Amino acid sequence: MTEEIIIAGFGGQGVLSMGKILAYSGIMQDQEVSWMPSYGPEMRGGTANVTVIISDNRISSPVLKKFDTAIILNQQSMDKFESDVKPGGTLLYDPNGITSHPERKDINIFKIPGAALAAEMGNPKTFNMIVLGAFLKVKPIVAIENVKKGLEKSLPERHHKLIPLNIEAIQKGMVNVESVNSI
Template sequence: MTEEIIIAGFGGQGVLSMGKILAYSGIMQDQEVSWMPSYGPEMRGGTANVTVIISDERVSSPILTRFDTGIILNQQSMDKFEGSVKPGGVLLYDPNGITRHPERTDIDVYQIEGARLSAEMGNTKIFNMVILGAYMKVKPIVLLENVIKGLKKSLPERYHTLIPLNEDAIRLGMKNVVRKTA
């Protein structure tokens, strides 16, 4: 099994940290992982993206142009990455701020209203965890227990009180993801 993912959105949405949590979860279930961010001036206020690979085998190229899954969180990223999802792959997106919805019919398109749901929970910082939950429902590659283990390992102790909130957000994402293609 090899899962090649692009997560793309605005800087500040938690794109990079969501990728990091995914990668950590992969390690918790004894898989090989890589996390390759876009870095540089484009991150300041502009778009941010990260390529995450989770695999049972040694990861070859951390640099990819085609992905099994695209998690797309703004219009610029939709324009840039809709075409990069492999045929038969998954495109998961948040409709907030999207003016042109995905048009491809050779992939599975899913929608999650992460911005709305996290605002309703009263904490927009957990937006990325709602998205992560949606992804975990669509592609059950990393298990919730391993995500929690990964959070415990990667977060400083003083933030561990926030783990239940993150878990709630993941479950909310799992419950609310909607399939858009037939």
């Protein structure tokens, strides 16, 4: 199994930390992982993206052009990355702030109202974990107990009290993800 993922949105949405938790979860189940933050000229424009690869085998390039899954959290990223999903791949997005919705027919498209659900939970910082939950429902590449272990590893001890809230947010994402296009 190899899953090549791009997570893209605004800086401050928790894009990089979502990728880090996903990568740590992969390590917890003995897989190879890489986490490569955006290093294109676009990084000055306020967008943030990270390429995460989880694989049973040694990972070649940490920098990719085509992805199995794109997790898209703003319009700029939609414009940039919709076309970079491999045919038969998956696009997951939050419709909040999206003006032109994805139109491809050769990929599976899902949406998760992450921003709205985070507001409902009363904590906008749960946003990225809601989106992660939606992703893991669609692509169960890491087990939830390994995500929990990943959180324990990646969060400093003083923040461990927040882990139950994060798990709750992941579960909320799992329940609320919706299919938009199925191939």
